[in-house]
Amino acid sequence: MIEARLVLPRRGFALDVSLSLPERGVTALFGPSGCGKTTVLRALAGLERAAGRVVLGGEVWQDDAASRFVPTHERSIGYVIQEAALFPHLDVRRNLAYGLKRIAAAERRIALDQVVDLLGIGHLLERRPETLSGGERQRVAIARALATSPRLLLMDEPLAALDAQRKAEVLPYLDRLHEELGIPVVYVTHSIDEVARLADHLVLMDAGRVLADGPLAGMLARLDLPVAFGDDAGVVLDGVVGDRDERWQLARLDVDGEACRLWARDQGLPVGRRVRLRVLARDVSLTRTPQTGTSIGNQLRGSIEAIADDEHPALALVRVRVGSAAVVARLTRRSAHALELAVGMPVWAQVKTVALME
Amino acid sequence: MLSLAEWSAIRLTAELAGLTTVLLLIVGTPMAWWLARTRSPAKPVWAALVAMPLVLPPTVIGFYLLLLMGPQGPVGQITQSLGLGRLPFTFAGLVVASVIYSLPFVVQPLQQAFEAVPERTIEAAATLRASPWDRFFSVAVPLARPGFVTASVLGFAHTVGEFGVVLMIGGNIPDKTRVLSVAIYDHVEATEFAQAHRLAAGMVVFALVVLVALYVANRPRREVRPA
Numbered sequence: 001m002i003e004a005r006l007v008l009p010r011r012g013f014a015l016d017v018s019l020s021l022p023e024r025g026v027t028a029l030f031g032p033s034g035c036g037k038t039t040v041l042r043a044l045a046g047l048e049r050a051a052g053r054v055v056l057g058g059e060v061w062q063d064d065a066a067s068r069f070v071p072t073h074e075r076s077i078g079y080v081i082q083e084a085a086l087f088p089h090l091d092v093r094r095n096l097a098y099g100l101k102r103i104a105a106a107e108r109r110i111a112l113d114q115v116v117d118l119l120g121i122g123h124l125l126e127r128r129p130e131t132l133s134g135g136e137r138q139r140v141a142i143a144r145a146l147a148t149s150p151r152l153l154l155m156d157e158p159l160a161a162l163d164a165q166r167k168a169e170v171l172p173y174l175d176r177l178h179e180e181l182g183i184p185v186v187y188v189t190h191s192i193d194e195v196a197r198l199a200d201h202l203v204l205m206d207a208g209r210v211l212a213d214g215p216l217a218g219m220l221a222r223l224d225l226p227v228a229f230g231d232d233a234g235v236v237l238d239g240v241v242g243d244r245d246e247r248w249q250l251a252r253l254d255v256d257g258e259a260c261r262l263w264a265r266d267q268g269l270p271v272g273r274r275v276r277l278r279v280l281a282r283d284v285s286l287t288r289t290p291q292t293g294t295s296i297g298n299q300l301r302g303s304i305e306a307i308a309d310d311e312h313p314a315l316a317l318v319r320v321r322v323g324s325a326a327v328v329a330r331l332t333r334r335s336a337h338a339l340e341l342a343v344g345m346p347v348w349a350q351v352k353t354v355a356l357m358e
Numbered sequence: 359m360l361s362l363a364e365w366s367a368i369r370l371t372a373e374l375a376g377l378t379t380v381l382l383l384i385v386g387t388p389m390a391w392w393l394a395r396t397r398s399p400a401k402p403v404w405a406a407l408v409a410m411p412l413v414l415p416p417t418v419i420g421f422y423l424l425l426l427m428g429p430q431g432p433v434g435q436i437t438q439s440l441g442l443g444r445l446p447f448t449f450a451g452l453v454v455a456s457v458i459y460s461l462p463f464v465v466q467p468l469q470q471a472f473e474a475v476p477e478r479t480i481e482a483a484a485t486l487r488a489s490p491w492d493r494f495f496s497v498a499v500p501l502a503r504p505g506f507v508t509a510s511v512l513g514f515a516h517t518v519g520e521f522g523v524v525l526m527i528g529g530n531i532p533d534k535t536r537v538l539s540v541a542i543y544d545h546v547e548a549t550e551f552a553q554a555h556r557l558a559a560g561m562v563v564f565a566l567v568v569l570v571a572l573y574v575a576n577r578p579r580r581e582v583r584p585a
Contacts, residue, residue: 047481072484073492079485085478089500098496099486148486 001057002027002152002184006043008050015039015050015208023057025200026178026185028216030192031228036208037188041154044186045079046072056152076107078145078153078183082161084137086129092140093125099148109149110181118180119143119173135166139173146181153177153185159194174198192232196220196278197357204228221326223308223317233317234280236357237262237325241273253277253356259323262298264354276357281317283352284329288339290348298351300327304343307336320349327351364557366533367541374449374537375517378456382464382513383506385457390468390505391494394475408465411458420526423455427527447529452537455527456517464513471505472498504576511572515565 001023008015015036021027029037042048046061046069054062061070086095100112116122119139129137138158145153158174159167178185178198189195195202195216203213204225212225219225220235242254244266251266253275262277269275290299302322310317316333318341319326327349341347360368393405411419426433427445434444445451475498483493499506521539528535530544538557545554 045485047484072481073487073489077485079482081478081482083478085476085482087479087482087497087501089503098483098488102487102492144486 001055002044002186003053003055004040004044005052006040006050006054007052008039008043008048010039010208013208017205017208017210019203019210019213021184021186021203021213022201023184024182026187026198027201027203028195028199029186029188029203029205030195030199031190031205031211033190035205037205038156040205041156041186041188044152045077045154046070046075047079059151076148076151078142078148078150080138080141080145080153080155080158082157084129084134084141086132086137086141086144088129091126091128092121092132095129095140096125096144096147099144103148107149110146112147115143115146118146118176133166134162135169138162138166138170142173142177146177146183150183153183154188155185156188157190158187159191160189171197192229196234196236197276221319221328223306223319223328230311231282232280233328233330234278234283235326235328237277237279237327239275239277241269241271241275244271251356253354255325256323260300260325262300262351262354264356267356269356278355278357279327279351280353280355281328281330284320284327285350285352286318286320286329286331286335286339286341287348287350288345291350294350296350296352298354300349300351302327302347302349304341304345304347307341307343309333320347322349360556361553363532363536364541364553367536367538367557370449370533370535371518371537371539374452374456375514377453378460378517379464379510379513381453381457382460383510386461386464386468386509386513390465391472391498393465393469394472409462411460412462416459416520416522417526419459420455420523423458423523423527427451427454446527447531447535449528449534452524452528452535455523456520459520459523460513460516463516464509467505467508467512468502471502471508474505475501507575508572511568515568518564519561 002019002021004017004019006015006017013034013036017040029040031037039048039050043050044054049069051064052062053064060068061075062068087098090098096112096116119142121136121139121143124132124136124140132140142158159170162170187198199216201214202216202219204211204219206228211228212219212222217236217238237255239253239255241251242261243252245252249266250263251269252261252263254261255277264277300322302320304318305321305326306319308317310330314332316331316336318329318331318336320329329349389408393401424446425431427437428434429438429444437443437445445454479501480493480497483497488496519539521543524535524537524540530536530540538561542554542557545557
């Protein structure tokens with residue numbers, strides 16, 4: 001468990017959060033600019049002095065009650081920021097070695113070769129930071145942080161300074177990090193796309209406070225939060241590739257056996273591969289009977305679990321239970337009224353677009 | 359070509375400037391680091407104190423140092439009670455005066471260089487397990503290297519060129535306090551223009567060479583960017 005109780009009065013807003021985060025997987029701190037998510041991350045690192053308590057798996061990093069504050073350089077963390085902050089006077093190899101040679105040999109659980117390989121930077125080792133592209137710089141910064149075998153990896157908008165192409169270049173490495181190293185990650189972002197792709201756990205922040213937190217799938221299926229996600233409100237579904245239709249270049253993605261399966265564009269992933277899908281609320285429509293004569297191929301049979309008003313008074317959000325999974329549909333309230341939708345009612349959810357994320 | 363007395367003045371000048379520069383780097387580096395990083399409201403006051411020698415006439419500095427270090431002055435009393443004797447009209451006194459006179463020429467370039475070191479780079483070093491001292495020597499100092507070059511060159515050259523303070527504190531004692539600038543003054547006073555020229559022209563060449571070397575050393579490295 002990562003536990004943090006942090007209070008910091010600041011001009012304009014006051015940070016006041018209590019967090020209890022899992023010590024595995026990726027936890028996203030998500031919220032608008034200035035909501036205090038970066039301050040939380042800096043306080044976890046010891047770079048910012050908030051009042052309170054920080055404990056990582058029984059190791060107390062800060063406890064004001066006991067006058068304990070472990071300085072940053074004695075905390076087993078990796079820290080990656082938007083600007084990478086590589087040392088300009090050192091080449092890539094020496095940047096990587098900087099942290100590595102400052103930890104005890106007994107603490108070295110991750111080999112430098114493994115890190116270099118994981119982030120695909122073997123060909124950059126002799127280069128100087130100013131000769132690297134933004135994406136390469138960010139990969140080196142991540143590798144440099146990992147080389148210290150940290151117990152906790154803190155990332156502050158690591159992709160925010162990159163254009164879409166560079167982002168796409170770095171993202172697969174973040175996926176691999178997630179899969180291959182068992183290091184818990186706290187990831188600050190204001191991009192719901194990054195949350196949907198990378199996070200396992202979500203902490204939603206606003207104006208210095210935690211609005212809600214919990215496992216990602218459950219959080220995204222809540223109807224009281226989509227305001228925070230705006231137009232991109234929608235659920236993520238974890239599934240496996242169940243079949244591939246070579247004729248039509250489609251892949252069948254099984255979320256819950258036969259109860260919830262969806263077809264999406266085949267991206268070459270083998271049958272059996274674990275995948276994450278994202279279904280936006282605006283891409284889901286509801287019908288009371290199965291449809292024929294429609295171009296939409298994905299129709300899921302389920303039942304209405306909850307109905308709530310959306311931010312705009314014309315819109316409503318409806319959560320539909322499909323087997324063990326749930327999808328959220330955004331409809332007009334007029335449609336909901338015309339269909340006489342009610343909790344418990346069986347419906348068909350038509351899914352127009354399924355995004356395959358890894 | 360140069361007389362023994364003139365060689366002595368040159369040696370004395372070099373010793374004074376060298377020693378002053380070394381002392382200033384030792385004293386000035388922590389001062390510059392503090393000025394660059396502090397958020398203390400007292401910062402402008404300290405920055406102004408450091409800059410004072412830039413605007414005060416050297417004779418004013420020399421006059422007050424003379425009073426301070428003299429037999430009745432507080433510094434003089436301390437040096438005498440420590441058995442060090444009096445500082446005015448000694449080489450040690452000249453060194454003390456030069457350190458104060460050249461202080462801004464060392465502290466200011468260092469301060470600017472330290473201010474240019476991004477906070478996030480220092481923080482990155484902290485997250486990579488570097489202690490505060492370690493961060494200073496492994497990140498701040500290498501990144502402030504051009505500042506150290508500038509500070510050393512300006513500190514040295516400015517000490518070589520001082521005159522008013524030397525005359526007030528050191529006087530004009532051959533082999534002890536007669537430095538180049540004073541020797542030139544003597545030559546001019548005695549209308550020995552040829553001798554004055556030799557030393558003065560030497561100083562001009564020295565200044566030019568030193569400054570060119572400085573600009574070459576601190577030339578920004580051409581950055582290679584990927585296409």
